[in-house]
Amino acid sequence: MDGIMTTTHAVEVRNVFKNYGDVEALHDLSLDFPKGELTSLLGPSGCGKTTLLKIIAGLLPATSGEVFVNGETVTGPGPDRAFVFQDFALLPWASVLRNVAFGLELRNVPKSEREAKAEKYIADVGLKGFEHKYPHQLSGGMRQRVGLARALSVDAQVLLMDEPFSAVDEQTRRKFQEDLLDLVQNENKTFIFVTHSIEEAVYVSDQIALLLPRPSRVSEIIRPGGFRHKDPDSIRRDSEYLDIVDDIWKSLRTYVE
Amino acid sequence: MFLRYRPLLLKILSTVLIFGAWEIAGRAGVSFAFPTFLESMAALWGLTVEGTIFTAYAETLKPLAVGIVISAFIGIGLGVWIGLSRKFDWLVSPIFIVMQSAPLAALIPLLIMVYGIGLTSKVFVVCIMAMPVIVLNTAGAVRNTPVHLIEMGQSFLGTRRDIILKIIMPSASPIIFAGLRLGVSAGFIGAILAELKITPTGVGDIITYSRSIADYPNMYAAIFSIIVFAVLFLNFVERIENFLFKGNNKELVSD
Amino acid sequence: MNVLGYKLPAMSSLIIWGALWEIVGQLELSFFLPALSDIFVTLTEIIGTPPFIKALKETAQAFALGTFFAVSIGIPVGILMGKNKLADEFLLPWVNVFLSAPLTALVPVLMVLFGFGLKAIVITTTLFAIWIIVLNTRAGVKQINPSLVEMANSFGASSFAALTKIYFWAALPEILSGVRIGFIRAVKGVIIGQLLISIVGFGALFELYSAQFLMTHFWAVLLVLFAMAFTLSEFLAHLERKVEYYASKR
DSSP, X not given: OOHXXXXXXXXXXXXXXXXXXXXXXXXXXXXXXXXXXXXXXEOOTTSSHHHHHHHHHTSSXXXXXXXXXXXXXOOSOOTTEEEEOTTOOOXXXXXXXXXXXXXXXXXXXXXXXXXXXXXXXXXXXTOTTOTTOOGGGSOHHHHHHHHHHHHHHTTXXXXXXXXXXXXXXXXXXXXXXXXXXXXXXXXXXXXXEEESOHHHHHHHOSEEEEEETTTTEEEEEXXXXXXXXXXXXXXXTOHHHHHHHHHHHXXXXXXXX | OHHHHHHHHHHHHHHHXXXXXXXXXXXXXXXXXXXXXXXXXXXXXXXXHHTHHHHHHHXXXXXXXXXXXXXXXXXXXXXXXXXXXXXXXXXXXXXXXHHHHSOGGGGHHHHXXXXXXXXXXXXXXXXXXXHHHHHHHHHHHHHTSOHHHHHHXXXXXXXXXXXXXXIXXXXXXXXXXXXHXXXXXXXXXXXXXXXXHTOOOHHHHHHHHHHHTTOHHHHHHHHHHHHHHHHHHHHHHHHHHHHHTTTSOOOOOOO | OEETTEEOOTTXXXXXXXXXXXXXXXXXXXXXXXXXXXXXXXXXXXXXXXXXXXXXXXXXXXXHHHHHHHHHHHHHHXXXXXXXXXXXXXXXXXXXXXXXXXXXXXXXXXXXXHOSSHHHHHHHHXXXXXXXXXXXXXXXXXXXXXXXXXXXXXXXXXXXXXXXIIIHHHTHHHHHHHXXXXXXXXXXXXXXXXXXXXXXXXXXXHHHHHHTTOHHHHHHHXXXXXXXXXXXXXXXXXXXXXXXHHHHOO
């Protein structure tokens, strides 16, 4: 890897294949994820977007091909990546505080230190006062904030988000999308974001990788530019935003049964 | 006002009805071997005042307690191992699956031949009744730990040991505990069966002896008390469970 | 488990345990554990003999009658409890009591009331099986999608038609699972009843063989019993899986 590449791309996926038995989930997939930006993996169900994310996370091995994070080959989960789960993956028997600190606990950070850090991120995601509540006492949206705080607290450069907002209601979802834009601006992190919602992808992304199924491949890379620095409210009425949403729908509609 | 106490009132009413029916059936002389409810309760009072019932319980609960402790240790140990290892699962599970559906009580005559009529045989009876349900529930709970929780542990760099101790075990514990309760329930059946079949001791002795001298009120009193005792004890354990695992996702235990 | 790319069938490890049993038996380590092959030889000898046929017949009869009563009383009571709040509040505490009660303790009562014969064993079997059937049927009826019932009402179904065309079928997966567990319990109940009464069925056979220390005979009968119980339970589990598809899809 040459030096310039590693400074511009936080994650690089090279010629990745993934087979489940006879089924080919990913076929010769290559993709770059620029540092400090949010890239969406967008596609219909069964296009392998979650598989790709789990391969980047090191949770699934690729059948062949390689993934580099900051120039280093991925062989398993690492401290440079943190995962936000679709169904939150919170420990039901642990308080919000322990859940947020759990990533640090697994890294053997001393209790007082990890709890101080967790408290900071709990406040950051707007859950101050809920430290000693349990997941079953929280709404879906609040649970995902806990999952987000847990991922932020381990201070990884790359955040992997697997349809993080799909299990929360529409209003909460919009609020989350706005908060995510702030997060991308303020934290110097790279985000990889899996979604099946076209509007959501166009709204939050610096770069959209459109994945098409059978066999799974990147069909198009779209970089929405003009409206990125507008205020959150006017984006949804921006003509470029609407055009991109329309174009993506045209590419995808043939794949919907 | 009435709505608030409705469940309690209905409970009391149905209890009164059932015991009332028992009383009337007893008075009507259904059978010479069917004493009335009040006669049986008077006999129970007598056994309590004499203290007979307490010594009997101490005797009955001994094999039960020993058997349950042994079954819990071995059963949970084996169950966790089965849940974690595919190979061990393949090798050992079938034995417990067969045991679960088999009428293991049929082994009692054999146990008597091998271990005699003492405490060992009775402890064995409790163990063979209680063990399969403990093993199978533990194994199922460990095996069915939500995948996303394990992936979460892996992605945050948990070691295998961390994942077992901090994710799999706490996640499985509600079902392990519930399996243990079912084990105790089966153990009660075994303990009483052992006392009725192997040698009459404890509560089984009161039942058998009273029957042989046709002292039916005493016999009914002993049976009534052991059933009430078992039910109250298991209820109590279930309450502890609900308290301990409040909010923790509870799946169905299998019987 | 996979070996060399082949998936080993689920219960295949029992062959290994059987082989181990045979070895231990051949080594004559214990008088109480004869070799498996000897047991099978004995099995073929006794399986057609009148005492065995008689025991099997008595057991099958008690089991059939016991489970018949458990099912034909248990399912309607369960449906009633699921539909009617008053009946539910009235009966549920008792069903729960008998579900966890050590029913073995009741066998002596049944013996003095109904004699040392078929009647007491049938009632024991019913008592072992019925409560879980009631409870599962009730749970099945309780989870029926209300819009399904409203659909039936809106098409003017009579309450009997609703019962036989909606409630029973919609609750079928739960009912079958209750019946399966109930039948497994009934097998245990039938044997416990026979052991305690011990002059009928396999109880008498066990008594006879153990008194004469006929170990291979004893094990042969035990194996037949366990095999039949296991086959029954697998058959019912198979039935249950057949309707599972709509348990997950409603």
